[in-house]
Amino acid sequence: MTDSQKQVPHWQGHRDRLRGKLLNRGPDALEDYELLETLLFAFIPRRDVKPIAKTLLQRFGSISAIFSADPDALTQVKGIGESAAAYLKATQEIGLRASRETLQNLPIISNWAALLAYVRTQLQHETREQFRVLFLDKKNQLLSDELMGQGTVDHAPVYPREIARRALELHASALILVHNHPSGDPTPSRTDIDMTREIIDALSPLDIVVHDHLIAAKQGVTSFKTQGLI
Known part of the structure; x- marks a missing residue:
């Protein structure tokens, strides 16, 4: 050698x-x-x-x-x-940005698998609760993904009027609510369900539709619409 x-x-x-x-x-x-x-x-x-x-x-x-x-x-x-x-x-x-670009170029409603993958990647390992909103245009394409609340391990402040104001600024026609459960369990709580109803009620007079509310966690992603909660 x-x-x-x-x-x-x-x-x-x-x-x-x-x-x-x-x-x-x-x-x-x-x-x-x-x-x-x-x-x-x-x-x-x-x-x-x-x-x-x-x-x-x-x-x-x-x-x-x-x-x-x-x-x-x-x-x-x-x-x-x-x-x-x-x-x-x-x-x-x-x-994350590559996934977001994919969502921006396609109708989200018909590309649900891509949406769920994006949500899981973004939120499933977060150690604090985040509440995000995906604002959509008339074609259900992504206008913006925005953090609307961040808090502790089991709570993130959410303000329906602020979500409504931002939706009007973006000229959004629909939105999808997204938040995470750091506990690992994506099961909706009573508070999650009540808060979702408050947001729907705030947006209804503005003709802005809430398509779904997704909860991401290590154990998976729960869809309110699939569960019959919307």
Whole structure:
């Protein structure tokens, strides 16, 4: 073995093989930790990232949970510094914006699977309640996705008049209410049901329709319309 061969890190050949596997066989051929490794190659160029990828999955439980984690939590994993945490959060945002662009170019009502995927990605791992509103035009295409309330682990303030005011500003014809349950259980509470009715009553005189109210959580997404609550 030559001196130059001895100096090649053991993980360098692994990187080349993993990149080749992705390019030749497609990303579906890679395990979750291998996809993370491939991503981390660019962020952490001079060390073996397989242990880091596996630790991230063990610590957070899933790829979606990793991307949704706070930067401070990410940097608690050995090998993840501020730069790598920032890149992971940027990757999450790229995915969200790509999903949002898809929704903006298609009628949401006829692309329900894409909507549910977007809602899950955005909210299922949030540790505080968020209340968001998807404002739609006459063709049921997305005008805007806006945060209308953010609160604690089990409550987010919501103001029906503020939602109505914003809908008029955007010339929205319909909307979809969205919020999350950090507890993990997407079952609507009595408060959720009553609040939804208040919003519907505030928008009804304005001829603005509430198509649905979605609750996102780790255990899934609940649709008020599917449950017969709207």
